[in-house]
Amino acid sequence: MSAVTPAVLFDRHEALLNRAIEAIHTREYWSPYSENLKKYPEELVKSAPEDFKALCNQHFELEGPATTKKITGERSPYGLDLGTSYDQPDMGQLVDVMHSLIPQWRDAGPKGRVGVCMEILQRLNDMSPLMGHAVMHTSGQGFMMAFQAGAPHAQDRALEAVVYGWDAMNAVPATARWNKPQGKMDPLVMDKKFTIVPRGVAVVIGCSTFPTWNTYPGLFASLVTGNPVIVKPHPAAILPAALTVKVAQEVLKEAGLDPQIVSLAVDTLEEPVAKDLVMNPKVKVIDYTGSSVFGNWIEQNALHAKVFTEKAGVNSIIVDSVSDLKAVTRNLAFTLSLYSGQMCTTTQAIYVPKSGIDTPEGKVSFDEFAQALATATSKFLGDNDRACMVLGAIQSEATAKRIDECRSLGEIVLDSESRIHAQFPDARIRTPLILKVDGKDQATYSEERFGPISFLIATESTEDSMRLAKEVLDEQGAITLGVYSTSDAVLDQAEELAMDVKVALSCNLDGGVFVNQSAAFSDFHATGGNPAANACLSDAAFLVNRFVVVQSRRHV
Structure with missing residues (x-):
């Protein structure tokens, strides 16, 4: 029997959840994950560079279907080859496995999924110093920006998505007794059950410049609403995504769930797999960040799925x-x-x-x-x-x-x-x-x-x-x-x-706030109302289209 259940994880994080709910409704300043490196254990900060080096020139192990080949090739913009390799499964088989896991993840229920997501985020926050180095050497960001944007700020955005998802799902009662008077006749009485049902397998396509900040909202929005998620990072920035998937798989497994509910799909620039993934009819939710050319192609062709894109614009x-x-x-x-x-x-x-x-x-x-x-x-x-x-x-x-x-x-x-x-x-x-x-x-x-x-x-x-x-x-x-x-x-x-x-x-920004910075829980990132992005990070619309409500009713 599992030592921890999704319900236990919900109870563990409920106080933080309630504070985050308050934050999205007031839009005041609030951040649960510190951007101050000194707030993290000194030994983790000191060991992070070596911990990063230990991941280089090694094979990165994750749960997943049988491997077709190993993928490598990440090179740091700072001039060094990472040398890390990853398993690439058959994409059709991967989607089939993910699709088979829908009932299990759906039946964990909103509370269970929220609990799992928040535990994943807590553990990601604990490894923030390491994530900073992984983001730095894949994106090219300076270390402090890579640490802040790639770890606590990305985690803020992820939690924001989880909270909007909880808000949307929690607005639907699990059960109701429907009692309709009929004058002198006996009333019509029915018991009704309402179930949050995920749309299907979700795919998140990441970018090379912000491999966590731009990936986490879609990842956690789909996950919390019941959709198993395939993370497809940019071939130049796989390591931050792999670290994230590894943490997610560890939490899922400890909670008695199949770790493959979050899986990694890797490819190369020479042999991309994104088109095959998004055109699989079992894929029902797609998040994409990148060029307008491919983003527009997804919007025009993946008509079987709900598509959320952030593309190019002229700021x-x-x-x-x-x-x-x-x-x-x-x-x-x-x-x-x-x-x-x-x-x-x-x-x-x-x-x-x-x-x-x-x-x-x-x-x-x-x-x-x-x-x-x-x-x-x-x-x-x-x-x-x-x-x-x-x-x-x-x-x-x-x-x-x-x-x-x-x-x-x-x-x-x-x-x-x-x-x-x-x-x-x-x-x-x-x-x-x-x-x-x-x-x-x-x-x-x-x-x-x-x-x-x-x-x-x-x-x-x-x-x-x-x-x-x-x-x-x-x-x-x-x-x-x-x-x-x-x-x-x-x-x-x-x-x-x-x-x-x-x-x-x-x-009139002329002080310590800059037009290219966006604060979770206060600033909406993009509006979804112009060609640069068809979605906003994060608002209710970013969440509610990822699930449907299926009702069942019976006479009493």
Whole structure:
């Protein structure tokens, strides 16, 4: 008999669950998992680098169907081969196994599934220092960002999904007695039972730049609602997903459940398996993060499944006037530099009137603003050690090539340069490229150029900036929109624009909050209302489409 049951796990974490429910309804600041590395056991923090190295050049063991071959090939953007290998099962057999596990996971019930999910998250949090190194050496993020975004912040987003799932499932009563009066006749009385039933096998397709942060919401949203989950990581970032699946399998097994309820599917860039997976008719839920090309293909072809996608967009900022030019350019310098612009939230298009902007010191011309931003960015990256920590490494060689290709798209305000990392001399590190273009050159700046590439767009006026931004956002979508203005009327116009194009708006950020950062339990990430993403992380709609309610009724 199992030493622990899913119900026991629910009781263990119920207090945290209730606090998280409160958080999603108030949207105030709250985070259950500390982003402060010093809050974690010192011995785990110290041993994490060696624990990571111990996973390299080894075979990673997980539960799963018979292996067809072993997959390897991860290479750190910091210049070293991981050498870790993973089993690749037959994808059709894997889906069949997962499908056979649906009744068992369904019958664990909402409480049981919540308990299991929260225990998985607790154990993932315990291994956060190790996860930081795994995310760093697959994504290229600097260690502190890899630790925070890849571990506690990702866990925050996962718990948020679990809580929204619990909220949605808990709103449905398990039973009801239906008593309909009939006047002088005996009433009609029935007992009704309502069961949360998962849609089927779920597949989560991860990305290389945020292998946990972008994977966890879909993984835990499907899992908590009863769908066995296949995690299909990007071939360049398998290790963080494998560590996650291993923890999930350990918890499931200890709870008396089949560990394969969460399984790993790996592939290579040369022989991808994602299309075969998502087109299997038993796959009923798909989460995808990545390029618009494949995301659109999934949406158009996987009609048998509920599909949740986050794709490419053109994140934008409109500059009208500022109250503190130095503070604004410092904020933007950090925004453009953080993880070398390899975030789905990083600004690419910055609209500024040709006539300049108003500041307390007087009018600042378009060229003066451009120079101020270039100077602020150069100054911010002046210390090489700090620059390397903030920039991280370029995840893909294709992104590094894109920087070179984009130099000819406009007048260079700040050129991208290579940096040498003190600890990892072979790291692929680049500083931001900032270009000046005219507002009429819409074809140049209206396409996402992934990486540390941004455009200062000279417009006829703030009104023209709003118009151009709307055209681009209507067509391409975005995750973030920013505005700088000392005018309440302009800020109101920007809010109207944000509602029209359905994108999150940030106003006058000039301190410690940046447009490309998103806080779980408070910020909704994406809206699901524009071409950049068809779903929001996380809201009720992200959860309720992952299950159905099946009722059974009988006369009393």
